[in-house]
Amino acid sequence: MTRKPSYRVWMAVSACAMLALACGLYIDLGQEATPTPPPFQIPTGIPPATAALPPTAPPSEPTAQPDPASQPTLEATATAQGADVMAEARDLYLKGYLPFPNGQLLTLDDFSLTAPALEVFHFKRSGRQAQNFALWADIVLDSRGETTYPDYTGCGFAYRVQNNTQGYTAILTNSAVRMGHCKDGLSTCELFGTTFGSGEVKVANGVKTKFALVVNQTSAYVIVNDREVGQYSLFTTKLLGSGDIYYGVVSNVNGGYWSACQISNVRVWESLP
Numbered sequence: 001m002t003r004k005p006s007y008r009v010w011m012a013v014s015a016c017a018m019l020a021l022a023c024g025l026y027i028d029l030g031q032e033a034t035p036t037p038p039p040f041q042i043p044t045g046i047p048p049a050t051a052a053l054p055p056t057a058p059p060s061e062p063t064a065q066p067d068p069a070s071q072p073t074l075e076a077t078a079t080a081q082g083a084d085v086m087a088e089a090r091d092l093y094l095k096g097y098l099p100f101p102n103g104q105l106l107t108l109d110d111f112s113l114t115a116p117a118l119e120v121f122h123f124k125r126s127g128r129q130a131q132n133f134a135l136w137a138d139i140v141l142d143s144r145g146e147t148t149y150p151d152y153t154g155c156g157f158a159y160r161v162q163n164n165t166q167g168y169t170a171i172l173t174n175s176a177v178r179m180g181h182c183k184d185g186l187s188t189c190e191l192f193g194t195t196f197g198s199g200e201v202k203v204a205n206g207v208k209t210k211f212a213l214v215v216n217q218t219s220a221y222v223i224v225n226d227r228e229v230g231q232y233s234l235f236t237t238k239l240l241g242s243g244d245i246y247y248g249v250v251s252n253v254n255g256g257y258w259s260a261c262q263i264s265n266v267r268v269w270e271s272l273p
Helices: 007-024 080-094
Strands: 102-108 111-113 121-130 133-144 154-162 166-172 177-183 188-191 208-216 219-224 227-233 243-250 258-272
Touching: 080 102, 080 133, 080 258, 102 121, 111 121, 121 154, 121 258, 133 154, 154 177, 154 208, 154 258, 166 208, 166 219, 166 243, 177 219, 177 227, 243 258
Parallel strands: none
Antiparallel strands: 102 258, 111 258, 121 243, 133 208, 133 258, 154 166, 154 243, 166 177, 177 188, 208 219, 219 227
């Protein structure tokens, strides 16, 4: 005899089925479902990242290279006089008057002759030598009688003197600068003319005159009161080397013309390779 399942058994089976279903599915009702992320897109409004380069030292300023034409080497003390000589030597080199940018400063003692010299050509050694150089001096003349060639009288220098026998002369007179060559123990002298310029000046007695003599190889230049008055050609076969510098006075008391003079503030820049 078939029995129909009881109502209680059916209810138990239904309850187990519901429990099994509940155990297989988990739903958190306290949170919303996580939305599916959209496809990747490049963000906008953000500046692109830049790689920070390692810091570098700032570029150094270029170091000025000394111009051999504007930087003469001074072997002088740092005095105002030395600075003036450096500036004048640099200017003379740049203008082509001096052959080399380097050199040394020589200072000479003052020279004074207050009475007429008995010799026609009176020279006194300075104790300095030079070959190529610039010489500056203050000269005060006190001349009497005619000063025109050949009876000229004045004061100045002899230079490149060899063994006290021969050398050149540069003599300032009231009317001109007389350039010449002396021989026979500096007792016989002859003059030569200018290559350029007249060599003429106007120098009054008792007035301080700025005198400059520049010697470069086989040429000589004379500047009086900051004005070049003459260029002179020197020998090309002799008197080319270094020689003594002398003070010089030309007079002829018996002829009725003579000079007394004061030479001071004498500086010599010797141009050296």
